[in-house]
Amino acid sequence: MTTRPFHHGNLRAVLLEQAESMLRTTGTDGLSLRELARQAGVSHGAPRSHFIDRQALLDALAERGFDRLTRAVRSALDGAASARVGFDRVAEAYVDFAIEDAALMELMFAAKTSARPGAVQDAAGRLFGALDDTMGPSGPDADETGRDTFKMLFGATMQGIAALVASGRIARAQGDVLVSEAMAMLLDSELGGRVVTRH
Incomplete structure (x- = not known):
């Protein structure tokens, strides 16, 4: 019997x-409450006291992922002197997360688009709020x-680059170049000039 360290x-x-x-090792297909209980060394019914079903577990993982990525984005933004510096740092943090936790990132955005409960939607909203802060304040006439x-x-764009790196299609160094070039294009675009107000 596995020692229960909790x-x-x-x-x-x-x-x-x-x-x-x-x-990380099996993807969502390998996740089940029974197998989770076995690997955690608890009775097969124990997870149901916290997750009513498998989807509730996936939602909790998605919420956790959004919150972790939001913290990484806010930490990267802290002290950035300009929108370009801020977005460069945020882009690096975003891609790091998407490479290191590719399965979790996929789950997060699959969960967001599925009409799942408010906790996941709220966590996703906090991430997009952090990205909004990177862009700078929006006034009453903001687009x-x-x-x-x-x-x-x-x-x-960042998830696409991360997917290329994670799959081995390109090297991480090449991915870093793509991130830098993509941010320059986005920020220098007509859209970027119109909506990014942080200087």
Whole structure:
């Protein structure tokens, strides 16, 4: 029997750590509450006290991922003297996360687009709020549609580059060059000039 290195009060955190480890090795297809219980060394019914079903576990993992990425983005932005410096740092943090936790990133955005509960949506909103802060304040006449488009372009571009690196299609150094060039193009574009207000 596996030693149980936790008290009942932190079983949820232990299960999420174990589930995230499983996600990295097996993807979402290999995640089940029964297998999670086995690997965590608890009774097969124990995870259901925290996750009513498998989807609740996936949602909790997605929420956790969004919160971790949001912290990384805010940390990268801290002290940046300009929008360009800020976005360069944020882009690097975003790509680092997307490479190191590729399966989690995929789960996060699959969860966001599936009409899943508010906690996941709220966590995704916090991430896009952090990206909004990177762009600078928006005034009463701000082009919110343009700002949303810029954030989506940023996310899609960085995740695409990260996917190329994670799959071995390009080297990380080449990915870093692509990130730098992509940020220059986005920030120097008509859209970037119109919606990025941080100087």
